[in-house]
Amino acid sequence: MDKFIVSARKYRPQNFSTVVGQSHITTTLKNAIKNNQLAHAFLFCGPRGVGKTTCARILAKTINCENQTNDGEACNTCNSCVSFDAGTSLNIHELDAASNNSVDDIRSLVEQVRFAPQAGKYKVYIVDEVHMLSASAFNAFLKTLEEPPPYAIFILATTEKHKILPTILSRCQIFDFKRITNDDTVEHLQEICDKESIKAEKTALHVIAQKSEGCMRDSLSILDKIVSFTNGALTYANTLEHLNILDEDYYFKLLEYLQDQNLSDALLMYDEINRKGFEGDTVLEGFAEFLRNVLVSKDAKVAMLLEVAEDFKQKYLQAAQKVSTAYIVSALNVLNESGIQYKQAKNKRLHVELTIIKLSYLQQAIELVGNEDGLSKKKITDGAKAIAFRALPVTKAKIIEPQPAAVAKPKVPATEAKLIIQEPAPQVKPAATVNKQPASNGGTPSLASLNKLRQQISKQAQAGDGGIKPLTIDELTTCWEAFIEKLKEKKNPAAITNFRNAQLSIVDDYSFDIVADGELPRKFIDNERAELITHLQNHFNNKQLVYSIKVVENKENTQPAERQLNTKEQYQRIVDEYPLVKELKDRLRLQLDY
Known part of the structure; x- marks a missing residue:
């Protein structure tokens, strides 16, 4: 032998x-x-x-x-x-x-x-x-x-x-050296099969060439294994079984189910593929490569890039005519993201099934639209099969004097419905103007609540305008001392000291500045902000009263402190003052550890 x-x-x-x-x-x-x-x-x-x-x-x-x-x-x-x-x-x-x-x-x-x-x-x-x-x-x-x-x-x-x-x-x-093309590999494998009297289908040899990825030595090794596995007869089916490659007919059927939005059959097909032992990432990668071939088949100029067996080229050309370019591009994007996230997914099967669900309803979600900048994605709203929700009416509420009913407001599409509530202006109109507004009983519930809100704000403004105290330095100092007394009751001596050292200066009728002599005093004053602003507004009966804290570094505090001497510098200073210490060290031959 x-x-x-x-x-x-x-x-x-x-x-x-x-x-x-x-x-x-x-x-x-x-x-x-x-x-x-x-x-x-x-x-x-x-x-x-x-x-x-x-x-x-x-x-x-x-x-x-x-x-x-x-x-x-x-x-x-x-x-x-x-x-x-x-x-x-x-x-x-x-x-x-x-x-x-x-x-x-x-x-x-x-x-x-x-x-x-x-x-x-x-x-x-x-x-x-x-x-x-x-x-x-x-x-x-x-x-x-x-x-x-x-x-x-x-x-x-x-x-x-x-x-x-x-x-x-x-x-x-x-x-x-370059990679060997699939056609050259198939031709060389066919010559060897003829010399060895091996019956081999052309599609089976093409699958071997694709699996070897341009490496002739790998393709010959695969050929030897499959010949031993099949006892000298290479067919498309047993080659796929030996190399653990999914048949492309599954991808053609899966694409058809996805185009028809037949989700149940698509999921059942994936279950059949999963029971045959194919991992989810193999299905995602294989389907992405299949869609790439379909996309290539849509244009005769790039049809030469279609590296499949001759028996499947006609199937790809027919499938390319049924599928839109928009769907293929979007599906490739979904498959690419799903393949990247596959390793991180805890439930691999559910991850692939969610991808199939997305692909099933993808064609009603987007389309490609040509414009001056080229192709761009556009959401489809007409003809979508999703559940239709009732559009809410547009409601815009503003706290201003209502316009006459004869003035027509422009219509706004239902998809842009918003509820905008603007803040009231600082100065509110007097009560005489507010009383001209229609009664709340005759309007809608939302307008009635707005009318009540206007009346409440108007009353607060009327009550406040009558008792506002003018902001003067004397009145501000009195209010400031009163707040310091509150701090004494809280037993906060650090804050009391910083509040006493702070200086006050009025900016206008509604604001003043607090000048602190450092960052630390500023923090102590800022810690009492909530209680201080309430105390000031209540004292002056003015809700618009505000203040700001400014920091001015004290020149005395900014002077650098004397640096502490290290051990070597201390020894040098002692030697300068008492020279006999150095003489003693030299006589005793001491080694100082600084």
Whole structure:
């Protein structure tokens, strides 16, 4: 029984022409070989599994080939090519920098470079995962990499170019490998299936290509697993089952339910998906990708971005004609926010169900409207299926003299109904004017209460206007002393002292200033604000009386206090005054701990 070899090794490309999806790299290398313009150092960088190490080995094999073809390929028949394929060539050295990343490993590599090849033109050194080298190892490699012997060629391979020192990058020719497209992957997998006599559906191979995300090695590994799982017959159904991918038919049905606002069937479908073992985040991400494909299908210009199997393209085109762009854009936004919040949700199932509920009633909530600035979202109020609430009448109440009934007020839409009550002006009209207002018995209940409020305010104003005391410094001082007496009864000596030290100055007939000699006195006075303002307004019978507190720093208080001396300064002052103390310390050889 022959030993099994995985497809990634068995079908590894042996020539530049068999490399998949990297024609821009292989063409450049073949032309450099034909024109004898090879650089002494190459850097192959790109994602995993796209052919970096494979191209490095093909390059090393081709430049030592004894019978190169006209298009720059190796013959695969000469002694050099045969020994290379057998793994016995002495002109090719591979170093795994992930496990050999020290300075000693690089020094041993540099020592080997001194020896010329016994057979062939070049000695090729392939350093894989070169970004794993330490900084000192990079520095030890710099000189040799910059000026190697004419027969030495270095090929560095890495998946993380940003981790390599700029001094290394400047000494190499850099080749950026790209991800392999789904079409190229499907074509290569089909060739392997034909060679291995494997029956595979095109849709199944397309699912494998999407799952590998541009990595050929991953796609070949997935192919080997599914072949073992299905006993050599790849179908769309068993491929989805093995890769734990949700069938796109579920998304088509779910979109149809959401468009019809059939919430019950949509929730039942999610329950069926959940019972099959699919997590909620998988459903959210898969449905978001599905809606993205539907959005792409709406425009023929970007239809080339639709990376799905040929059997599903027609379904996507039909679904795109039934769904509006506004719904797709809004649904993608909802799914994006729901996916971000999924990890924080305690009840995962409820979180996904709430998202389905939002998507079910989303189309009656918004629409996209074109204007001068482009597309913008607009709320839909017509045709909404939500419960219709009775619009409240507009009521605006102002405490002013009512206008004649003949004056018509402008109509306001029901959606802008507000109740605005403005504060009364400081000066209220006399009672004679108030008595002209209509009786409350003939109006609505709200107007009757407003009439009562007007009469009450008018009476208070009449009672206040007759007994207001003028604000003079003598009267203010008398009121101030009376309040200090109240503080004495409360036994608050700190506040009494600060109130006595405060100075009063009148600003106008309704306000005065309290001048405090610091921030602390201001706080003591401000603590009594509520009781003080009541006392002042009652004494002067004036509800409009106000005051403000100003702080004026006392010059005596602002003088800096004498700083306390530390132990070293105290000792120095004692020595200055009594020199014998220092002499005593020196004789006894004392060490002072300051």
